[in-house]
Amino acid sequence: MSSLRLLGISKSYGLLEVVSPTDLTVSQGEFITLLGPSGSGKTTLLQIIAGIIEPTNGTIEIGGVDATRLHSRDRQLAMVFQNYALVPHMSVFDNIAFPLKIRRHSAAEIQDKVKKALSSVRLDQFADRKPRQLSGGQQQRVAIARALVYNPSLVLMDEPLGALDKNLRDQLQEEISKLHRELGVTIIYVTHDQQEAMAMSDRVVLMQQGRIEQAATPAELYHRPQTAFAARFLGESNLFCGTVLGNQGELSVRLESGEVIRAPSTSNLSVGQDVTILVRPEQMQLLSEGESAAGANIIEVSREGQTFLGAVTRHHFKTRSGQEIRMNSTSSALDFSSGPGAAATVAWKLEQSVVLGGSSG
Ligand SMILES: Nc1ncnc2c1ncn2[C@@H]1O[C@H](COP(=O)(O)OP(=O)(O)O)[C@@H](O)[C@H]1O
Ligand SMILES: [Mg+2]
Incomplete structure (x- = not known):
């Protein structure tokens, strides 16, 4: 009742x-x-x-x-x-x-x-x-x-x-x-x-x-x-805005920077539409040099700094188009010998791309 x-x-x-x-x-x-x-x-x-x-x-x-x-x-x-x-x-x-x-x-x-x-x-x-x-x-x-x-x-x-x-x-x-x-x-x-x-x-x-x-x-x-x-409002977020390139089997989205990221296919989107993709900071990973991540989304960034928060360390990056990216890692040992401005590669699994307003299918 x-x-x-x-x-x-x-x-x-x-x-x-x-x-x-x-x-x-x-x-x-x-x-x-x-x-x-x-x-x-x-x-x-x-x-x-x-x-x-x-x-x-x-x-x-x-x-x-x-x-x-x-x-x-x-x-x-x-x-x-x-x-x-x-x-x-x-x-x-x-x-x-x-x-x-x-x-x-x-x-x-x-x-x-x-x-x-x-x-x-x-x-x-x-x-x-x-x-x-x-x-x-x-x-x-x-x-x-x-x-x-x-x-x-x-x-x-x-x-x-x-x-x-x-x-x-x-x-x-x-x-x-x-x-x-x-x-x-x-x-x-x-x-x-x-x-x-x-x-x-x-x-x-x-x-x-x-x-x-x-x-x-x-x-x-x-x-x-x-x-x-x-x-x-519900936690920290990285939001990527772009337009739909394709939506068959998986959704591919071209960002303003020209880079392409992918997400699970979404029934209510067609080619050319604007779309926003969410990736939570704890779902991102830093790739070490030469490391590959088959099937994952990859984005080239430059390092801005890091903040120690106790249980997690928050890493700050910038994309080629100047968008700020946050990545949270439980390992504070994940240290950079390179200073701010150094190039890095951030990756996340396709399933961790959340299409805002999307209905999966
Ligand atoms: N008696 C009132 N007369 C005019 N505006 C009011 C009155 N009471 C609340 N409001 C307005 O209604 C909105 C919602 O207020 P409220 O319900 O107290 O929000 P919240 O609890 O989410 O902070 C606010 O913009 C507030 O200024
Ligand atoms: Mg109130």
Whole structure:
């Protein structure tokens, strides 16, 4: 059963359309991330789902029921915000108990549910503290416990880890993923951080300028982006622009530099069309002098420098037409005795050429 369905949802402020008509179906128990740069409409879309913002057009179904006109509190959902939004003068216990009190649960039930919620976010010892006596990470755990305490069918989170430092963010990402697995609740999670989105989500909805650019699993989005925007937003990329020379058996593309590179054949392209090919930096290899790479794409470059990043070293090159190329290598021992400007040859397998917008066949 679908947990959430958006049909033609849009939002305009005066003449400014900040969310273009959007369709999206979310399955029960799915972890969906709305990912995109600042201003792409993530918060607006989330708040429309929450019932905080009224859509200009379209329909929202939650759990198979038309919720478009329902008040926020009747939508069986909970929200977690970046700034925790805890009530400062209430204890941790009372903050978490609050949604249960509104829903008129019995004192015994409240006691039991709050205890379980506290334990699920590992704050058993903190029930009597006030929010200000907690660290940022602990306050956000309280907010998460408060969201989960009454078993909502849908939890909405808007950049919940945005105010925390990197280590704490990694730790809480894992905790939220674990809670999601254990509780089987549907989560719609907003972030502008592509790594966070990839690490946590069943499916990523990439947004740009109020539109869904592409919705896919993290692996699909990374390995088969449909557009240059998607390729760039999800990791590092080398993009080659050219025109189709041939498309039988394999796709061959002439670059502006005159060089020809090849990709798996793509059904929707014909000779003479413009096309962009993506090659991820970790798919490229450096050929040593005299080394050949049968069947691979090969491109002559000059060396620009390298950056040590810990797990990988990033090598910078330039093609004959001046395009910058990045190649990532796990071996930092891959050293060059030759300095900047030295000629080199970069190679990658035909299958590692990803045709943007292409459908294989
Ligand atoms: N009340 C409003 N009036 C006018 N424009 C708004 C309003 N709220 C948001 N916007 C605009 O809508 C766009 C999307 O905003 P938002 O949904 O907050 O983006 P995100 O969460 O992706 O950063 C932005 O350009 C923002 O300036
Ligand atoms: Mg936002």
